[in-house]
Amino acid sequence: MKLDLQALSARHPAARAGVTPAIRQLSLHIAAGEQLAVIGPSGAGKTTLLQVLACALPPSGGTLQVDGLQPWQLPRRSLQRLRGRLFLAPQVPPLPPRQRVVTAVLAGRLPAMGLWQSVRSLFYPADIPAAFDALDRFDLADKLFERVDRLSGGERQRVGLARTLLSPASLWLVDEPLSALDPTRSRQAIGTLVDTARERGATLVATLHQVDVALAHFPRIVGLRDGQLAFDLPAAEVTRERLAALYDQFEHELRGEVPVTPADEVKAPQPVVMHCR
Amino acid sequence: MDPALHTPPMRDPAWQGRLFWMLALVVVLWPLGVATEFKPWVLLEPDNLKVTRQFLDTFFPLAYDAEFLAMVARETWRTVAMATAGVTLALVVAIPLTLINTRVLSVSALSGRMARGPFWLRQAVRWLLIVLRSIPELVWALVFVRVVGLGPTAGVLAIALTYGGMLGKVYGEILESGETHATETLLRNGSSRLQAFLYGLLPTNAAELTSYTVYRWECAIRSSVVLGFVGAGGLGQQLDNSMKMFNGGEVASMLLVFIALVALADKVSAWLRKALG
Numbered sequence: 001m002k003l004d005l006q007a008l009s010a011r012h013p014a015a016r017a018g019v020t021p022a023i024r025q026l027s028l029h030i031a032a033g034e035q036l037a038v039i040g041p042s043g044a045g046k047t048t049l050l051q052v053l054a055c056a057l058p059p060s061g062g063t064l065q066v067d068g069l070q071p072w073q074l075p076r077r078s079l080q081r082l083r084g085r086l087f088l089a090p091q092v093p094p095l096p097p098r099q100r101v102v103t104a105v106l107a108g109r110l111p112a113m114g115l116w117q118s119v120r121s122l123f124y125p126a127d128i129p130a131a132f133d134a135l136d137r138f139d140l141a142d143k144l145f146e147r148v149d150r151l152s153g154g155e156r157q158r159v160g161l162a163r164t165l166l167s168p169a170s171l172w173l174v175d176e177p178l179s180a181l182d183p184t185r186s187r188q189a190i191g192t193l194v195d196t197a198r199e200r201g202a203t204l205v206a207t208l209h210q211v212d213v214a215l216a217h218f219p220r221i222v223g224l225r226d227g228q229l230a231f232d233l234p235a236a237e238v239t240r241e242r243l244a245a246l247y248d249q250f251e252h253e254l255r256g257e258v259p260v261t262p263a264d265e266v267k268a269p270q271p272v273v274m275h276c277r
Numbered sequence: 278m279d280p281a282l283h284t285p286p287m288r289d290p291a292w293q294g295r296l297f298w299m300l301a302l303v304v305v306l307w308p309l310g311v312a313t314e315f316k317p318w319v320l321l322e323p324d325n326l327k328v329t330r331q332f333l334d335t336f337f338p339l340a341y342d343a344e345f346l347a348m349v350a351r352e353t354w355r356t357v358a359m360a361t362a363g364v365t366l367a368l369v370v371a372i373p374l375t376l377i378n379t380r381v382l383s384v385s386a387l388s389g390r391m392a393r394g395p396f397w398l399r400q401a402v403r404w405l406l407i408v409l410r411s412i413p414e415l416v417w418a419l420v421f422v423r424v425v426g427l428g429p430t431a432g433v434l435a436i437a438l439t440y441g442g443m444l445g446k447v448y449g450e451i452l453e454s455g456e457t458h459a460t461e462t463l464l465r466n467g468s469s470r471l472q473a474f475l476y477g478l479l480p481t482n483a484a485e486l487t488s489y490t491v492y493r494w495e496c497a498i499r500s501s502v503v504l505g506f507v508g509a510g511g512l513g514q515q516l517d518n519s520m521k522m523f524n525g526g527e528v529a530s531m532l533l534v535f536i537a538l539v540a541l542a543d544k545v546s547a548w549l550r551k552a553l554g
Contacts, residue, residue, distance in 0.1 A: 094458045
Protein backbone atom coordinates (compact mmCIF):
# COMPACT_ATOMS: atom_id res chain seq x y z
CA MET A 1 0.00 0.00 0.00
CA LYS A 2 1.49 3.35 -0.92
CA LEU A 3 1.06 6.61 0.92
CA ASP A 4 1.29 10.18 -0.27
CA LEU A 5 1.27 13.23 1.99
CA GLN A 6 1.17 16.73 0.56
CA ALA A 7 1.78 19.73 2.86
CA LEU A 8 -0.13 17.87 5.55
CA SER A 9 -0.99 19.40 8.92
CA ALA A 10 -2.76 17.72 11.80
CA ARG A 11 -3.66 18.54 15.35
CA HIS A 12 -4.64 16.36 18.22
CA PRO A 13 -8.46 16.12 18.50
CA ALA A 14 -8.34 17.44 22.07
CA ALA A 15 -6.14 20.42 21.14
CA ARG A 16 -7.67 23.90 21.18
CA ALA A 17 -8.07 25.73 17.90
CA GLY A 18 -5.28 28.28 18.40
CA VAL A 19 -2.53 25.82 19.31
CA THR A 20 0.20 25.02 16.77
CA PRO A 21 -0.66 21.75 15.02
CA ALA A 22 1.29 18.65 16.06
CA ILE A 23 2.28 18.18 12.40
CA ARG A 24 2.92 21.06 10.04
CA GLN A 25 3.37 21.15 6.28
CA LEU A 26 4.63 17.60 6.02
CA SER A 27 5.18 16.10 2.59
CA LEU A 28 6.17 12.47 2.33
CA HIS A 29 5.90 9.69 -0.20
CA ILE A 30 6.02 6.09 0.89
CA ALA A 31 6.04 3.43 -1.80
CA ALA A 32 4.32 0.06 -1.43
CA GLY A 33 6.44 -2.45 0.48
CA GLU A 34 8.81 0.20 1.79
CA GLN A 35 10.07 0.11 5.37
CA LEU A 36 10.83 3.27 7.25
CA ALA A 37 11.48 4.37 10.78
CA VAL A 38 10.30 7.71 12.15
CA ILE A 39 12.62 9.12 14.80
CA GLY A 40 12.68 12.37 16.73
CA PRO A 41 12.50 13.73 20.25
CA SER A 42 9.40 13.46 22.46
CA GLY A 43 6.57 15.66 21.28
CA ALA A 44 7.86 15.79 17.71
CA GLY A 45 4.52 14.52 16.37
CA LYS A 46 5.52 10.92 15.64
CA THR A 47 2.39 9.36 17.09
CA THR A 48 0.14 11.97 15.50
CA LEU A 49 1.73 11.18 12.15
CA LEU A 50 0.96 7.49 12.59
CA GLN A 51 -2.62 8.27 13.52
CA VAL A 52 -3.04 10.37 10.40
CA LEU A 53 -1.57 7.57 8.28
CA ALA A 54 -3.92 5.10 9.99
CA CYS A 55 -6.92 7.23 8.96
CA ALA A 56 -7.72 7.59 12.65
CA LEU A 57 -7.20 11.35 12.71
CA PRO A 58 -8.37 13.61 9.88
CA PRO A 59 -5.68 16.05 8.72
CA SER A 60 -6.44 19.71 9.41
CA GLY A 61 -4.70 20.80 6.22
CA GLY A 62 -3.04 19.40 3.12
CA THR A 63 -3.90 16.08 1.52
CA LEU A 64 -3.42 12.46 2.43
CA GLN A 65 -3.65 9.76 -0.22
CA VAL A 66 -3.72 6.10 0.65
CA ASP A 67 -3.33 3.93 -2.43
CA GLY A 68 -4.42 6.87 -4.54
CA LEU A 69 -7.61 7.38 -2.51
CA GLN A 70 -8.39 10.31 -0.26
CA PRO A 71 -9.74 8.45 2.78
CA TRP A 72 -11.67 11.36 4.28
CA GLN A 73 -13.62 11.85 1.04
CA LEU A 74 -14.86 8.27 1.16
CA PRO A 75 -18.25 7.29 2.57
CA ARG A 76 -17.96 5.99 6.14
CA ARG A 77 -18.42 2.36 5.16
CA SER A 78 -15.64 2.47 2.57
CA LEU A 79 -13.41 4.30 5.04
CA GLN A 80 -13.95 1.54 7.59
CA ARG A 81 -13.16 -1.05 4.91
CA LEU A 82 -9.98 0.85 4.07
CA ARG A 83 -9.06 0.88 7.77
CA GLY A 84 -9.31 -2.90 7.66
CA ARG A 85 -6.46 -2.91 5.14
CA LEU A 86 -4.09 -1.08 7.45
CA PHE A 87 -3.04 -1.87 10.97
CA LEU A 88 -2.13 0.56 13.72
CA ALA A 89 -0.37 -0.98 16.73
CA PRO A 90 -0.49 1.63 19.51
CA GLN A 91 2.36 1.97 21.99
CA VAL A 92 0.28 0.74 24.92
CA PRO A 93 -0.92 -2.69 23.82
CA PRO A 94 -4.73 -2.57 23.51
CA LEU A 95 -5.47 -5.85 25.26
CA PRO A 96 -8.42 -6.40 27.62
CA PRO A 97 -6.86 -7.81 30.82
CA ARG A 98 -9.31 -10.69 31.14
CA GLN A 99 -8.94 -11.87 27.56
CA ARG A 100 -6.83 -14.88 26.70
CA VAL A 101 -3.73 -14.31 24.63
CA VAL A 102 -5.00 -16.49 21.78
CA THR A 103 -8.19 -14.41 21.49
CA ALA A 104 -6.28 -11.14 21.72
CA VAL A 105 -3.92 -12.19 18.94
CA LEU A 106 -6.70 -13.50 16.70
CA ALA A 107 -8.51 -10.16 17.13
CA GLY A 108 -5.98 -8.81 14.64
CA ARG A 109 -7.79 -10.80 11.98
CA LEU A 110 -11.27 -9.42 12.72
CA PRO A 111 -11.50 -7.19 9.61
CA ALA A 112 -11.11 -10.32 7.50
CA MET A 113 -13.64 -12.35 9.51
CA GLY A 114 -17.39 -12.23 9.19
CA LEU A 115 -19.53 -11.66 12.28
CA TRP A 116 -20.50 -15.33 12.51
CA GLN A 117 -16.91 -16.48 12.31
CA SER A 118 -15.79 -13.99 14.95
CA VAL A 119 -18.54 -15.13 17.34
CA ARG A 120 -17.57 -18.76 16.75
CA SER A 121 -13.94 -17.89 17.38
CA LEU A 122 -14.89 -16.70 20.88
CA PHE A 123 -16.13 -20.20 21.68
CA TYR A 124 -13.36 -22.04 19.88
CA PRO A 125 -10.35 -20.10 18.54
CA ALA A 126 -10.57 -19.97 14.76
CA ASP A 127 -6.94 -20.50 13.84
CA ILE A 128 -4.83 -21.77 16.72
CA PRO A 129 -1.81 -22.63 14.50
CA ALA A 130 -1.63 -19.08 13.09
CA ALA A 131 -1.82 -17.52 16.57
CA PHE A 132 0.80 -19.98 17.81
CA ASP A 133 3.11 -19.19 14.92
CA ALA A 134 2.79 -15.42 15.40
CA LEU A 135 3.51 -15.73 19.12
CA ASP A 136 6.37 -18.13 18.46
CA ARG A 137 8.12 -15.50 16.37
CA PHE A 138 8.19 -13.32 19.47
CA ASP A 139 9.19 -16.20 21.78
CA LEU A 140 5.79 -16.27 23.44
CA ALA A 141 4.40 -19.54 22.13
CA ASP A 142 4.08 -20.93 25.67
CA LYS A 143 1.70 -18.10 26.63
CA LEU A 144 -0.90 -19.03 24.00
CA PHE A 145 -3.68 -19.90 26.46
CA GLU A 146 -2.63 -17.60 29.32
CA ARG A 147 -4.74 -14.63 30.31
CA VAL A 148 -3.41 -11.23 29.32
CA ASP A 149 -3.32 -9.95 32.91
CA ARG A 150 -0.91 -12.75 33.84
CA LEU A 151 1.71 -11.32 31.45
CA SER A 152 4.45 -8.82 32.16
CA GLY A 153 4.52 -5.40 30.45
CA GLY A 154 7.11 -6.54 27.92
CA GLU A 155 5.18 -9.70 27.14
CA ARG A 156 2.00 -7.72 26.58
CA GLN A 157 3.80 -5.44 24.18
CA ARG A 158 5.02 -8.44 22.21
CA VAL A 159 1.50 -9.91 22.16
CA GLY A 160 0.38 -6.59 20.66
CA LEU A 161 3.05 -6.99 17.98
CA ALA A 162 2.10 -10.61 17.35
CA ARG A 163 -1.42 -9.40 16.63
CA THR A 164 0.04 -7.32 13.79
CA LEU A 165 1.21 -10.50 12.09
CA LEU A 166 -2.36 -11.85 12.07
CA SER A 167 -3.91 -8.78 10.50
CA PRO A 168 -4.90 -8.86 6.85
CA ALA A 169 -3.36 -5.39 6.43
CA SER A 170 -0.82 -4.39 3.83
CA LEU A 171 0.27 -1.30 5.77
CA TRP A 172 1.65 -1.74 9.25
CA LEU A 173 1.93 1.32 11.47
CA VAL A 174 3.75 0.47 14.67
CA ASP A 175 4.07 3.04 17.44
CA GLU A 176 7.10 2.69 19.74
CA PRO A 177 7.06 -1.11 19.59
CA LEU A 178 10.05 -1.47 21.91
CA SER A 179 9.25 0.90 24.77
CA ALA A 180 8.84 -1.91 27.34
CA LEU A 181 11.48 -4.32 25.99
CA ASP A 182 15.10 -4.88 27.00
CA PRO A 183 17.80 -4.42 24.29
CA THR A 184 18.01 -8.10 23.31
CA ARG A 185 14.24 -8.50 23.01
CA SER A 186 14.08 -5.18 21.15
CA ARG A 187 16.43 -6.38 18.44
CA GLN A 188 14.61 -9.68 18.12
CA ALA A 189 11.16 -8.06 18.00
CA ILE A 190 12.05 -5.42 15.45
CA GLY A 191 13.90 -8.02 13.36
CA THR A 192 10.76 -10.18 13.32
CA LEU A 193 8.57 -7.26 12.31
CA VAL A 194 10.90 -6.13 9.52
CA ASP A 195 11.42 -9.65 8.15
CA THR A 196 7.75 -10.60 8.23
CA ALA A 197 6.70 -7.34 6.61
CA ARG A 198 9.21 -7.99 3.83
CA GLU A 199 7.97 -11.59 3.39
CA ARG A 200 4.38 -10.38 3.03
CA GLY A 201 5.21 -7.29 1.00
CA ALA A 202 3.56 -5.06 3.60
CA THR A 203 4.56 -1.45 3.98
CA LEU A 204 6.02 -0.86 7.44
CA VAL A 205 6.18 2.47 9.24
CA ALA A 206 7.50 2.39 12.81
CA THR A 207 8.19 5.21 15.24
CA LEU A 208 11.21 4.45 17.35
CA HIS A 209 12.98 5.91 20.31
CA GLN A 210 16.03 3.68 19.93
CA VAL A 211 17.97 5.41 17.17
CA ASP A 212 20.56 2.61 16.91
CA VAL A 213 17.84 0.02 16.34
CA ALA A 214 16.26 2.22 13.70
CA LEU A 215 19.56 2.69 11.87
CA ALA A 216 20.40 -1.01 12.05
CA HIS A 217 17.10 -2.40 10.78
CA PHE A 218 15.44 0.18 8.55
CA PRO A 219 16.67 1.25 5.13
CA ARG A 220 14.96 4.64 5.31
CA ILE A 221 14.90 7.06 8.24
CA VAL A 222 12.56 10.01 8.65
CA GLY A 223 13.56 12.58 11.27
CA LEU A 224 10.71 14.58 12.76
CA ARG A 225 11.10 17.63 14.97
CA ASP A 226 8.41 20.06 16.13
CA GLY A 227 5.95 18.49 13.71
CA GLN A 228 8.15 19.20 10.69
CA LEU A 229 10.34 17.06 8.51
CA ALA A 230 13.98 17.40 9.65
CA PHE A 231 15.39 14.87 7.19
CA ASP A 232 14.32 11.91 5.07
CA LEU A 233 17.37 9.85 4.20
CA PRO A 234 18.66 6.34 3.63
CA ALA A 235 19.97 4.96 6.93
CA ALA A 236 23.59 5.09 5.74
CA GLU A 237 23.41 8.86 5.26
CA VAL A 238 22.12 9.67 8.72
CA THR A 239 25.22 11.13 10.32
CA ARG A 240 25.92 11.83 13.93
CA GLU A 241 25.71 15.58 13.23
CA ARG A 242 22.20 15.20 11.86
CA LEU A 243 21.14 13.20 14.88
CA ALA A 244 22.69 15.75 17.20
CA ALA A 245 20.78 18.50 15.45
CA LEU A 246 17.55 16.47 15.55
CA TYR A 247 17.85 15.80 19.28
CA ASP A 248 19.25 19.25 20.14
CA GLN A 249 18.22 19.97 23.76
CA PHE A 250 16.82 16.44 23.98
CA GLU A 251 20.24 14.79 24.22
CA HIS A 252 19.12 12.63 27.10
CA GLU A 253 16.84 10.79 24.70
CA LEU A 254 19.70 10.15 22.31
CA ARG A 255 22.31 9.36 24.94
CA GLY A 256 23.34 5.76 25.32
CA GLU A 257 21.46 4.80 22.20
CA VAL A 258 23.86 5.86 19.45
CA PRO A 259 26.54 3.21 18.91
CA VAL A 260 29.57 5.55 19.07
CA THR A 261 29.20 7.92 21.98
CA PRO A 262 32.04 9.69 23.75
CA ALA A 263 33.42 7.51 26.51
CA ASP A 264 32.92 10.10 29.23
CA GLU A 265 29.18 10.14 28.77
CA VAL A 266 27.28 8.22 31.39
CA LYS A 267 25.32 5.30 30.07
CA ALA A 268 22.35 5.54 32.36
CA PRO A 269 19.36 3.36 31.52
CA GLN A 270 16.55 5.64 30.44
CA PRO A 271 13.20 5.25 32.12
CA VAL A 272 10.45 4.24 29.76
CA VAL A 273 8.77 7.35 28.44
CA MET A 274 5.02 6.94 28.20
CA HIS A 275 3.51 9.28 25.66
CA CYS A 276 -0.13 10.00 25.88
CA ARG A 277 -0.34 11.66 22.55
CA MET B 278 11.81 37.03 62.70
CA ASP B 279 8.10 37.52 63.26
CA PRO B 280 7.05 35.68 66.44
CA ALA B 281 3.46 35.52 65.18
CA LEU B 282 4.55 33.00 62.58
CA HIS B 283 5.58 30.57 65.28
CA THR B 284 2.45 30.51 67.41
CA PRO B 285 0.30 27.50 66.56
CA PRO B 286 -2.90 28.45 64.68
CA MET B 287 -5.87 28.73 67.02
CA ARG B 288 -8.54 27.70 64.52
CA ASP B 289 -8.98 25.47 61.53
CA PRO B 290 -9.50 27.90 58.61
CA ALA B 291 -11.88 25.45 56.90
CA TRP B 292 -14.17 25.29 59.94
CA GLN B 293 -16.49 28.18 59.02
CA GLY B 294 -17.23 26.80 55.58
CA ARG B 295 -17.92 23.37 57.03
CA LEU B 296 -20.27 24.81 59.65
CA PHE B 297 -22.11 26.79 56.99
CA TRP B 298 -22.76 23.75 54.79
CA MET B 299 -23.91 21.66 57.75
CA LEU B 300 -26.45 24.34 58.68
CA ALA B 301 -27.47 24.71 55.03
CA LEU B 302 -28.15 20.96 54.89
CA VAL B 303 -30.45 21.17 57.90
CA VAL B 304 -32.27 24.17 56.40
CA VAL B 305 -32.83 22.24 53.15
CA LEU B 306 -33.86 19.00 54.86
CA TRP B 307 -36.34 20.63 57.29
CA PRO B 308 -39.09 21.41 54.74
CA LEU B 309 -38.60 17.96 53.24
CA GLY B 310 -39.20 16.42 56.66
CA VAL B 311 -42.32 18.53 57.13
CA ALA B 312 -43.63 17.57 53.68
CA THR B 313 -43.24 13.87 54.41
CA GLU B 314 -44.57 14.14 57.97
CA PHE B 315 -41.33 12.63 59.16
CA LYS B 316 -41.87 11.93 62.88
CA PRO B 317 -39.95 8.78 63.78
CA TRP B 318 -40.64 9.22 67.51
CA VAL B 319 -44.29 8.19 67.08
CA LEU B 320 -42.93 4.64 66.64
CA LEU B 321 -41.76 4.69 70.23
CA GLU B 322 -45.05 5.84 71.79
CA PRO B 323 -46.41 3.13 74.16
CA ASP B 324 -49.65 2.58 72.18
CA ASN B 325 -47.82 2.15 68.90
CA LEU B 326 -45.21 -0.11 70.46
CA LYS B 327 -48.03 -2.34 71.64
CA VAL B 328 -49.49 -2.57 68.12
CA THR B 329 -46.09 -3.41 66.70
CA ARG B 330 -45.54 -6.09 69.31
CA GLN B 331 -48.92 -7.65 68.63
CA PHE B 332 -48.19 -7.74 64.92
CA LEU B 333 -44.80 -9.33 65.42
CA ASP B 334 -46.23 -11.79 67.95
CA THR B 335 -48.50 -13.21 65.26
CA PHE B 336 -45.31 -14.25 63.35
CA PHE B 337 -44.79 -17.04 65.87
CA PRO B 338 -45.07 -19.91 65.67
CA LEU B 339 -43.88 -20.10 62.05
CA ALA B 340 -46.11 -22.03 59.69
CA TYR B 341 -44.41 -25.26 58.58
CA ASP B 342 -47.04 -27.89 57.95
CA ALA B 343 -46.39 -30.07 54.92
CA GLU B 344 -49.23 -28.72 52.79
CA PHE B 345 -48.14 -25.12 53.38
CA LEU B 346 -44.49 -25.90 52.68
CA ALA B 347 -45.39 -27.65 49.43
CA MET B 348 -47.37 -24.59 48.40
CA VAL B 349 -44.47 -22.30 49.35
CA ALA B 350 -42.03 -24.43 47.36
CA ARG B 351 -44.32 -24.36 44.32
CA GLU B 352 -44.86 -20.60 44.54
CA THR B 353 -41.17 -19.93 45.23
CA TRP B 354 -40.31 -21.81 42.10
CA ARG B 355 -42.91 -19.76 40.23
CA THR B 356 -41.44 -16.52 41.65
CA VAL B 357 -37.91 -17.47 40.67
CA ALA B 358 -39.16 -18.44 37.21
CA MET B 359 -41.01 -15.13 36.91
CA ALA B 360 -37.95 -13.11 37.91
CA THR B 361 -35.66 -15.10 35.64
CA ALA B 362 -37.96 -14.97 32.64
CA GLY B 363 -38.53 -11.26 33.24
CA VAL B 364 -34.83 -10.45 33.44
CA THR B 365 -34.13 -12.61 30.37
CA LEU B 366 -36.75 -10.74 28.36
CA ALA B 367 -35.35 -7.49 29.74
CA LEU B 368 -31.96 -8.51 28.38
CA VAL B 369 -33.54 -9.09 24.98
CA VAL B 370 -34.83 -5.51 25.15
CA ALA B 371 -31.71 -3.97 26.71
CA ILE B 372 -28.82 -5.51 24.76
CA PRO B 373 -29.70 -4.21 21.28
CA LEU B 374 -30.63 -0.81 22.69
CA THR B 375 -27.31 -0.66 24.58
CA LEU B 376 -25.38 -1.54 21.45
CA ILE B 377 -27.06 1.29 19.57
CA ASN B 378 -26.69 3.66 22.49
CA THR B 379 -23.01 3.18 23.40
CA ARG B 380 -20.87 6.06 22.21
CA VAL B 381 -17.67 4.04 22.40
CA LEU B 382 -18.97 1.85 19.59
CA SER B 383 -19.58 4.75 17.23
CA VAL B 384 -17.35 4.63 14.17
CA SER B 385 -17.93 8.27 13.27
CA ALA B 386 -17.10 9.46 16.81
CA LEU B 387 -13.64 7.86 16.45
CA SER B 388 -12.41 10.92 14.62
CA GLY B 389 -14.09 14.05 15.85
CA ARG B 390 -17.84 14.49 16.13
CA MET B 391 -20.44 11.81 15.77
CA ALA B 392 -22.36 11.95 12.49
CA ARG B 393 -25.83 13.47 12.67
CA GLY B 394 -27.92 10.40 11.81
CA PRO B 395 -26.39 8.14 14.49
CA PHE B 396 -26.53 11.02 16.96
CA TRP B 397 -30.30 11.40 16.67
CA LEU B 398 -30.77 7.64 16.68
CA ARG B 399 -28.89 7.56 20.01
CA GLN B 400 -31.07 10.33 21.41
CA ALA B 401 -34.20 8.43 20.36
CA VAL B 402 -32.97 5.24 22.04
CA ARG B 403 -32.10 7.20 25.17
CA TRP B 404 -35.64 8.58 25.32
CA LEU B 405 -37.12 5.14 24.77
CA LEU B 406 -35.08 3.84 27.70
CA ILE B 407 -36.30 6.71 29.87
CA VAL B 408 -39.92 5.98 29.02
CA LEU B 409 -39.48 2.25 29.66
CA ARG B 410 -37.97 2.66 33.10
CA SER B 411 -39.88 5.70 34.33
CA ILE B 412 -43.18 3.79 34.31
CA PRO B 413 -43.09 1.61 37.45
CA GLU B 414 -43.42 -2.14 36.94
CA LEU B 415 -46.55 -2.00 39.13
CA VAL B 416 -48.30 0.15 36.52
CA TRP B 417 -47.15 -2.07 33.67
CA ALA B 418 -48.43 -5.07 35.68
CA LEU B 419 -51.86 -3.48 36.17
CA VAL B 420 -52.01 -2.90 32.42
CA PHE B 421 -50.92 -6.44 31.55
CA VAL B 422 -53.19 -8.07 34.13
CA ARG B 423 -56.05 -6.56 32.15
CA VAL B 424 -54.59 -7.67 28.82
CA VAL B 425 -53.38 -11.22 29.55
CA GLY B 426 -55.37 -11.92 32.71
CA LEU B 427 -54.30 -12.77 36.26
CA GLY B 428 -51.09 -14.79 36.56
CA PRO B 429 -47.33 -14.69 36.22
CA THR B 430 -47.33 -13.67 32.53
CA ALA B 431 -48.36 -10.14 33.46
CA GLY B 432 -45.53 -9.99 36.00
CA VAL B 433 -42.97 -11.27 33.52
CA LEU B 434 -43.95 -8.67 30.93
CA ALA B 435 -43.97 -5.86 33.49
CA ILE B 436 -40.50 -6.79 34.75
CA ALA B 437 -39.22 -7.14 31.19
CA LEU B 438 -40.22 -3.61 30.16
CA THR B 439 -39.14 -1.67 33.26
CA TYR B 440 -35.96 -3.66 33.76
CA GLY B 441 -35.13 -3.45 30.07
CA GLY B 442 -35.05 0.33 30.48
CA MET B 443 -32.92 0.16 33.62
CA LEU B 444 -30.47 -2.42 32.27
CA GLY B 445 -30.08 -0.49 29.02
CA LYS B 446 -29.21 2.68 30.87
CA VAL B 447 -26.77 1.15 33.35
CA TYR B 448 -25.11 -1.13 30.78
CA GLY B 449 -24.44 1.96 28.70
CA GLU B 450 -22.89 3.71 31.67
CA ILE B 451 -20.73 0.72 32.59
CA LEU B 452 -19.48 0.37 29.02
CA GLU B 453 -18.67 4.07 28.70
CA SER B 454 -16.90 4.39 32.03
CA GLY B 455 -14.55 1.43 31.55
CA GLU B 456 -11.25 1.31 29.71
CA THR B 457 -11.98 1.93 26.00
CA HIS B 458 -8.48 1.71 24.52
CA ALA B 459 -8.87 -1.88 23.29
CA THR B 460 -12.26 -1.20 21.68
CA GLU B 461 -11.13 2.00 20.00
CA THR B 462 -8.07 0.31 18.55
CA LEU B 463 -10.18 -2.51 17.12
CA LEU B 464 -12.54 -0.03 15.46
CA ARG B 465 -9.60 1.98 14.13
CA ASN B 466 -8.17 -1.15 12.59
CA GLY B 467 -11.35 -1.76 10.64
CA SER B 468 -13.40 -4.11 12.83
CA SER B 469 -17.16 -3.83 12.74
CA ARG B 470 -19.03 -2.44 15.75
CA LEU B 471 -20.23 -5.85 16.91
CA GLN B 472 -16.77 -7.36 16.56
CA ALA B 473 -15.28 -4.50 18.57
CA PHE B 474 -17.94 -5.13 21.22
CA LEU B 475 -17.25 -8.86 21.41
CA TYR B 476 -13.44 -8.64 21.40
CA GLY B 477 -12.87 -5.36 23.20
CA LEU B 478 -15.72 -3.97 25.25
CA LEU B 479 -17.26 -7.21 26.53
CA PRO B 480 -14.11 -8.85 27.95
CA THR B 481 -13.14 -5.54 29.56
CA ASN B 482 -16.46 -5.10 31.36
CA ALA B 483 -17.80 -8.63 31.73
CA ALA B 484 -17.57 -8.81 35.53
CA GLU B 485 -19.33 -5.49 36.14
CA LEU B 486 -22.07 -6.28 33.63
CA THR B 487 -22.65 -9.70 35.18
CA SER B 488 -22.76 -8.51 38.76
CA TYR B 489 -25.22 -5.76 37.87
CA THR B 490 -27.41 -8.23 35.99
CA VAL B 491 -27.47 -10.59 38.98
CA TYR B 492 -28.32 -7.66 41.25
CA ARG B 493 -31.23 -6.81 38.94
CA TRP B 494 -32.38 -10.41 39.16
CA GLU B 495 -32.42 -10.03 42.93
CA CYS B 496 -34.48 -6.83 42.53
CA ALA B 497 -36.83 -8.72 40.19
CA ILE B 498 -37.46 -11.28 42.93
CA ARG B 499 -38.41 -8.47 45.31
CA SER B 500 -40.49 -6.80 42.61
CA SER B 501 -42.40 -9.98 42.02
CA VAL B 502 -43.75 -9.71 45.59
CA VAL B 503 -45.28 -6.35 44.88
CA LEU B 504 -46.53 -7.57 41.51
CA GLY B 505 -48.11 -10.55 43.27
CA PHE B 506 -50.19 -8.10 45.31
CA VAL B 507 -51.91 -6.95 42.13
CA GLY B 508 -52.55 -10.50 40.98
CA ALA B 509 -49.46 -11.35 39.01
CA GLY B 510 -49.02 -14.66 40.85
CA GLY B 511 -46.07 -16.18 42.65
CA LEU B 512 -45.09 -16.01 46.29
CA GLY B 513 -46.17 -12.37 46.47
CA GLN B 514 -49.78 -13.25 45.85
CA GLN B 515 -49.69 -15.89 48.61
CA LEU B 516 -48.06 -13.36 50.93
CA ASP B 517 -50.88 -10.94 50.18
CA ASN B 518 -53.47 -13.64 50.90
CA SER B 519 -51.84 -14.58 54.21
CA MET B 520 -51.65 -10.95 55.25
CA LYS B 521 -55.33 -10.45 54.51
CA MET B 522 -56.11 -13.54 56.63
CA PHE B 523 -53.91 -12.15 59.44
CA ASN B 524 -51.92 -15.38 59.35
CA GLY B 525 -48.63 -14.05 60.74
CA GLY B 526 -46.91 -17.43 60.86
CA GLU B 527 -47.30 -17.90 57.12
CA VAL B 528 -46.16 -14.34 56.43
CA ALA B 529 -43.02 -14.84 58.51
CA SER B 530 -42.19 -18.15 56.81
CA MET B 531 -42.53 -16.58 53.38
CA LEU B 532 -40.40 -13.61 54.40
CA LEU B 533 -37.70 -16.06 55.46
CA VAL B 534 -37.87 -17.61 51.99
CA PHE B 535 -37.35 -14.17 50.47
CA ILE B 536 -34.34 -13.54 52.68
CA ALA B 537 -32.90 -16.87 51.58
CA LEU B 538 -33.46 -16.00 47.90
CA VAL B 539 -31.72 -12.64 48.23
CA ALA B 540 -28.81 -14.24 50.09
CA LEU B 541 -28.60 -16.79 47.29
CA ALA B 542 -28.44 -14.03 44.67
CA ASP B 543 -25.67 -12.42 46.68
CA LYS B 544 -23.68 -15.66 46.71
CA VAL B 545 -24.21 -16.23 42.98
CA SER B 546 -23.05 -12.71 42.22
CA ALA B 547 -19.92 -13.04 44.35
CA TRP B 548 -19.12 -16.38 42.76
CA LEU B 549 -19.63 -15.08 39.21
CA ARG B 550 -17.49 -12.02 39.89
CA LYS B 551 -14.73 -14.25 41.15
CA ALA B 552 -15.02 -16.55 38.16
CA LEU B 553 -14.90 -13.65 35.69
CA GLY B 554 -12.59 -11.28 37.54
